[in-house]
Amino acid sequence: MSPAAQGSIVLIITLLMLVSGIPVAFGLGAIALAFLVIYQGFDALHVAAETLWSGLDDFTLVAIPMFVMMGAAIGSSPAGKDLYEALERWLYRVPGGLVVSNLGACAIFAALTGSSPACCAAIGKMGIPEMRKRGYPDDVATGSICAGGTLGILIPPSLTFILYGIATETSIGRLFIAGIMPGLLLTTMFMAWSIFKIWRSGFRAHAPDFRYSWKQKFESIPKIAPFLFIIAGVMYALYGGIATPSEAAGVGAALCLILAIAIYRLWKPDQIWHILRDTMRESVMILTIIATAVLFGYMLTSLYLTQTLAQGIADLHANKWVLMLLINLFLLVCGFFIPPAAIILMTSPILLPIITAAGFDPVWFGVILTINMEIGLIHPPVGLNIYIVNAIAPDVPLAKVMWGTLPYVVCMMLAIVILCIFPEIATWLPNHLMGPGK
Amino acid sequence: MDGFISAVTFVSRVAGVVGAFFIAAAVLIICDMVIERYIFNLTTIWQIDAVTYLTIAATFISSPYVLMTRGHVNVDILPLHLKPRARYVLALVTSFIALAFCVTLFVLCAAYWYEAYSERWLSNTVWRARLWIPLLSMPVGLFLLVLQYIVDIYCVMTGRTSPFGISARQDAEDVAREQAREALGGAP
Amino acid sequence: QVTLRASHQFPGGKGDVRDDMVQMLAKEMAASNLGVTVQVYPGASLFKPNDQWNATANGQLDITLFPLDYASGKVPVFSATLMPGLIRSQERAKRINKSQFMKDVRAEIEKRGVIVLSDAWFAGGVASKGGCIVKPDDMKGRKFRAAGPTFAGMWEAAGASIVSPPSNEIYNAFQTGVVNGTDTSLSTFNSMRLYEVADCLTAPGDNALWFMYQPMLMSKKSFDKLNKQQQDAILAAGKKAEAYFESKADAINQEAIKAFEDHKAKVVSLSDADYAAWLEVAKKTAYAEFAKAVPNGQKLIDEALAVK
Numbered sequence: 042m043s044p045a046a047q048g049s050i051v052l053i054i055t056l057l058m059l060v061s062g063i064p065v066a067f068g069l070g071a072i073a074l075a076f077l078v079i080y081q082g083f084d085a086l087h088v089a090a091e092t093l094w095s096g097l098d099d100f101t102l103v104a105i106p107m108f109v110m111m112g113a114a115i116g117s118s119p120a121g122k123d124l125y126e127a128l129e130r131w132l133y134r135v136p137g138g139l140v141v142s143n144l145g146a147c148a149i150f151a152a153l154t155g156s157s158p159a160c161c162a163a164i165g166k167m168g169i170p171e172m173r174k175r176g177y178p179d180d181v182a183t184g185s186i187c188a189g190g191t192l193g194i195l196i197p198p199s200l201t202f203i204l205y206g207i208a209t210e211t212s213i214g215r216l217f218i219a220g221i222m223p224g225l226l227l228t229t230m231f232m233a234w235s236i237f238k239i240w241r242s243g244f245r246a247h248a249p250d251f252r253y254s255w256k257q258k259f260e261s262i263p264k265i266a267p268f269l270f271i272i273a274g275v276m277y278a279l280y281g282g283i284a285t286p287s288e289a290a291g292v293g294a295a296l297c298l299i300l301a302i303a304i305y306r307l308w309k310p311d312q313i314w315h316i317l318r319d320t321m322r323e324s325v326m327i328l329t330i331i332a333t334a335v336l337f338g339y340m341l342t343s344l345y346l347t348q349t350l351a352q353g354i355a356d357l358h359a360n361k362w363v364l365m366l367l368i369n370l371f372l373l374v375c376g377f378f379i380p381p382a383a384i385i386l387m388t389s390p391i392l393l394p395i396i397t398a399a400g401f402d403p404v405w406f407g408v409i410l411t412i413n414m415e416i417g418l419i420h421p422p423v424g425l426n427i428y429i430v431n432a433i434a435p436d437v438p439l440a441k442v443m444w445g446t447l448p449y450v451v452c453m454m455l456a457i458v459i460l461c462i463f464p465e466i467a468t469w470l471p472n473h474l475m476g477p478g479k
Numbered sequence: 480m481d482g483f484i485s486a487v488t489f490v491s492r493v494a495g496v497v498g499a500f501f502i503a504a505a506v507l508i509i510c511d512m513v514i515e516r517y518i519f520n521l522t523t524i525w526q527i528d529a530v531t532y533l534t535i536a537a538t539f540i541s542s543p544y545v546l547m548t549r550g551h552v553n554v555d556i557l558p559l560h561l562k563p564r565a566r567y568v569l570a571l572v573t574s575f576i577a578l579a580f581c582v583t584l585f586v587l588c589a590a591y592w593y594e595a596y597s598e599r600w601l602s603n604t605v606w607r608a609r610l611w612i613p614l615l616s617m618p619v620g621l622f623l624l625v626l627q628y629i630v631d632i633y634c635v636m637t638g639r640t641s642p643f644g645i646s647a648r649q650d651a652e653d654v655a656r657e658q659a660r661e662a663l664g665g666a667p
Numbered sequence: 668q669v670t671l672r673a674s675h676q677f678p679g680g681k682g683d684v685r686d687d688m689v690q691m692l693a694k695e696m697a698a699s700n701l702g703v704t705v706q707v708y709p710g711a712s713l714f715k716p717n718d719q720w721n722a723t724a725n726g727q728l729d730i731t732l733f734p735l736d737y738a739s740g741k742v743p744v745f746s747a748t749l750m751p752g753l754i755r756s757q758e759r760a761k762r763i764n765k766s767q768f769m770k771d772v773r774a775e776i777e778k779r780g781v782i783v784l785s786d787a788w789f790a791g792g793v794a795s796k797g798g799c800i801v802k803p804d805d806m807k808g809r810k811f812r813a814a815g816p817t818f819a820g821m822w823e824a825a826g827a828s829i830v831s832p833p834s835n836e837i838y839n840a841f842q843t844g845v846v847n848g849t850d851t852s853l854s855t856f857n858s859m860r861l862y863e864v865a866d867c868l869t870a871p872g873d874n875a876l877w878f879m880y881q882p883m884l885m886s887k888k889s890f891d892k893l894n895k896q897q898q899d900a901i902l903a904a905g906k907k908a909e910a911y912f913e914s915k916a917d918a919i920n921q922e923a924i925k926a927f928e929d930h931k932a933k934v935v936s937l938s939d940a941d942y943a944a945w946l947e948v949a950k951k952t953a954y955a956e957f958a959k960a961v962p963n964g965q966k967l968i969d970e971a972l973a974v975k
């Protein structure tokens with residue numbers, strides 16, 4: 042059988058398996074072992090255990106539970122509220138002050154956690170009711186938080202970047218820095234849209250009938266100072282010669298845990314257990330997918346399917362921007378229903394040779410991929426952030442949340458286009474700080 | 480059978496606690512390493528390996544707990560659009576596929592572990608760790624996972640739990656809402 | 668019609684001599700018209716570097732080119748192929764290949780179901796930041812990333828703190844100062860572009876401490892499945908690849924040295940006295956450990972050092 046025919050069979054069975062409701066990790070693993078046996082015989086299973094083991098035997102992967110723990114510790118405290126309140130006291134005179142504060146708080150919180158739903162939940166819990174109370178339109182209040190939450194995986198630390206870095210052997214430190222400016226770009230675009238939307242709907246948020254005194258403004262600083270301290274500490278550890286990403290993540294996790302215990306009094310064994318358990322559940326889920334995705338990747342390469350596909354695409358001699366458009370559409374469709382971890386681990390080893398052959402920068406593509414994953418988190422039917430927001434504000438109809446989110450999806454697509462025109466937005470900072478890449 | 484179910488549930492819970500503590504231990508060891516290296520400029524050899532092995536061990540050993548608490552992410556578009564009867568059949572089919580995978584992997588990993596043990600393999604790192612110790616987490620975790628899957632299948636077949644954890648009148652939105660609630664307030 | 672799978676961890680199609688060697692074997696076999704196709708999987712795309720040994724030994728991988736020391740955790744005697752000071756110079760490496768030492772090493776490989784197609788010894792050195800590393804005393808207070816346990820023992824005994832960041836973070840670790848010294852092959856220094864962040868290279872010269880054996884290997888199971896004609900052809904192709912490497916070895920070393928010089932890094936090498944001083948440290952650490960861990964360890968070291 043030709044690799045093309047084999048490839049089509051594998052593709053169809055994989056899609057069927059993924060939508061069948063089987064846990065993604067076990068589905069990928071089962072397909073990998075089954076096709077190895079079918080096409081190469083039972084002897085091919087000899088390497089499965091070692092492949093599985095060495096897929097996980099990588100210090101870089103340790104960053105995953107560490108960054109998850111940072112988010113879990115901070116997320117279980119009322120830190121999100123303190124964050125946007127402090128911003129609000131300083132920014133309340135800005136048009137649309139509260140929504141700008143919330144988006145700013147999302148961006149700052151994003152620098153403390155590697156995942157989007159955590160970011161969305163932490164800021165939204167307090168931010169959405171407050172915005173609605175002050176008369177902000179429902180669709181802006183919910184949509185901005187949905188979108189702001191997705192910054193969690195673009196602004197470092199980011200689980201998405203870690204997974205991409207592992208799957209493609211790209212420096213995670215470099216990817217992290219590459220995410221900063223696009224993250225700020227998106228934050229600005231989200232803010233601009235929110236202000237425009239509020240202005241158009243006739244709600245004049247910039248003329249509140251109360252004022253914060255300077256005392257109130259400065260009072261808010263000690264509450265958020267520890268976060269800024271941790272963010273600065275982790276960034277300094279990463280780029281100031283102290284530690285590798287996994288080490289910085291470990292220290293960050295410990296500091297966040299200490300902060301949660303010391304400042305927010307989460308010292309009861311029960312509360313600490315909750316943080317540990319949430320960390321364990323999320324990281325084990327991701328790591329199990331990584332382990333079986335390694336088996337899946339081995340099967341694809343071993344049957345020469347990856348190479349056949351890459352060769353086939355190279356033979357098309359398509360224009361590189363047509364290729365980029367197709368890849369983005371493909372990722373967008375995947376994002377409709379497949380969890381981000383599985384998409385990245387399954388597709389990036391296949392996409393990377395295509396990307397580099399077309400002359401794109403792998404770090405830049407990591408950013409594009411991440412924005413695609415962000416879109417997947419906020420578009421129906423299963424965008425998790427939408428439902429988190431819906432659970433926070435159950436009386437806002439789901440359709441309204443989705444319509445409110447849509448303009449932010451457009452912002453993200455626009456950001457992808459901007460990044461295609463000006464790739465330096467992603468690549469300048471890492472090149473400047475870390476020298477030209479390998 | 481009830482005794483078996485509660486025994487397996489208990490073991491899976493213990494496994495979850497063990498994995499959570501492995502991750503906590505990994506955090507402490509990383510901090511220890513960073514302090515030793517940057518403050519005292521000491522040699523740090525064992526820490527990187529130990530932390531990596533603890534994370535791998537947590538992955539395998541806690542897997543049954545994560546399965547029990549429905550934490551292994553799945554795509555439930557198809558199950559949600561099926562009639563209850565078809566959904567029940569699909570749940571059994573997918574569970575048996577997953578079970579077969581876990582049993583196969585358990586056998587392969589147990590054989591690999593035995594090879595590492597009998598041939599006295601050492602890690603390829605400066606620490607030269609005895610590999611059978613961290614490798615043991617693979618067969619142990621997978622064995623517990625097999626047990627948990629058997630319990631899950633039995634519970635679906637006897638109607639104690641609903642297929643895919645979806646009750647009869649739920650739709651996609653209900654399930655997503657449930658996940659969101661969980662993400663907001665922690666696991667059940 | 669037989670298809671053989673060849674795996675290695677080096678970049679494919681970018682002029683890495685190890686990739687060239689495997690590609691050369693594939694081309695030779697295609698040209699021989701004996702119905703043997705060699706499919707090359709570069710860049711660790713099929714197997715992770717560490718997994719290639721077991722896969723070759725049990726017949727799941729037909730051909731590989733990899734640093735044999737990667738398997739020294741599974742087969743301790745392979746540590747002899749990344750042992751401080753044993754080889755000394757690229758010239759001497761050719762003579763070592765014909766010695767009793769290499770006969771013994773090849774016998775150890777064959778005992779485990781793998782045969783050697785090409786011998787290749789890769790010279791390496793030390794890249795450092797903040798002063799060169801020539802004498803054991805230069806190691807005091809260094810944060811050093813070692814290529815393997817044998818060298819780590821020696822560097823540590825000389826006063827270095829051993830740190831082990833993952834290999835993909837070495838460049839960044841060097842730049843930020845997490846690490847200020849590391850040892851590996853010259854071609855790896857070159858492909859990592861370490862010359863951009865290091866300010867000194869201890870080059871091999873006539874007294875190199877660092878050599879690593881990176882042979883092209885074939886699974887005995889796969890070899891036995893070929894007919895006599897095919898077997899002869901593949902052995903001949905292996906020898907041809909070996910000769911190709913030997914013709915290129917000096918140029919590869921010079922290319923890496925030139926890259927360091929072009930980036931204003933100092934390039935030094937060891938004198939006879941420096942070499943002797945390091946050998947004293949090695950005897951107390953790497954050699955002693957090896958002799959303890961492997962039954963014929965001392966014999967192997969003596970055989971290697973005895974080569975003129």
Ligand code: NA
Pocket residue numbers: 150151152153154155156192193194195196197198199
């Ligand atoms: Na983040």
Ligand code: NA
Pocket residue numbers: 376377378379417418419420423424425
């Ligand atoms: Na999605």
